[in-house]
Amino acid sequence: MLPRIIFCIAVIIAILTVVLLALLSPIAHQKTSKNSRPWLALSLYIQQPNTAITNMQPVAASDADAFIFHRTLTQGPENTSRVIGKAQGFIIPVERFALSTFNVIYLTFNTSEYSGSLSVHVKHVTHKDREELTVVGGTGSFAFARGFAAFEPSDVNATYHVKLQLRFPNRSQSIPR
Template sequence: MMRPKIIFCIAVSAAILAVILLALVSPVAHKKAQKNQTKPWVALSLYIQPPKTGNSDQSLTSTNSRGAFIFHHTLTEGPENTSRVVGKAQGFIIPVEHFAHSAFNIIYLTFNMPEYSGSLSIQANHVEHKGREELTVVGGTGAFAFAKGLAVFAESDTQPSNIDAMYHVKLQLKLPHQLRPIPG
């Protein structure tokens, strides 16, 4: 009489152990866990080229030391001015103390590449005009929709001394994991 109960308990224990082991080593469980992980950070390294003289497509305007900086530069893959153009860097910055937190102080990077098409908005409220600036990415469009992250602007040491400063831009971006369509 005891023998059937023992066999039944062993069978139930074996079945429970099998279910637990399958749940732990199942490839389906691992795929779901990987699918739920957030996307990694996207890192880009680009160069803002100084304006070329006589080219009306690029300009830098500074009214005076207390005025606004308005710029429209080319964004390239590498430091050479012959590097592939990947977009544009545009902005309007008022460095005056009273306007330090102005909504105008935004740098826009516009990209036109097959892998990345869209733009980034970078907040430039605390620009101190030193050799290296760490600024905040506050949004974007297209492939960069709702992006957040960090933009490091550093004067490049690869340009000749007789031209305006070229900037090396390093972007570390966090893009939303999954965008949902807006109903309507």
């Protein structure tokens, strides 16, 4: 009979402990709002090739053209800026850009701050000279990234300015900057 009473008391103490920890824990009272996670903003440039022969390769697709491209990502708009990675993709020309589900751009980073890649897909064309795309995932430093990418022509050397707004779900630590 005594072991049964001791067992019941131990169960009651265990239940009370769990309930008290749930009520008094500071973690339980923190807001876990989706909007409380910080955004990471990056600004970079896609450079045009320096050579007379472009590495933009047109690919015929019935009556429409598509372009497969390989470009350099730099920190600044000048072609002498620090190289931070590369941009590769497959796009449909501007007049059909918003209607295509095949517009895919991969941004690959290789720096001491960031190592990994981002996959960017078309969202919608906001106006003639700017495309807004959706970041749908990544690898390495950008694992599980979500967000937006705005592509617009730069005033320097026919480059494209890319502005990224990234969010990382369920990440307990921030990316090193």
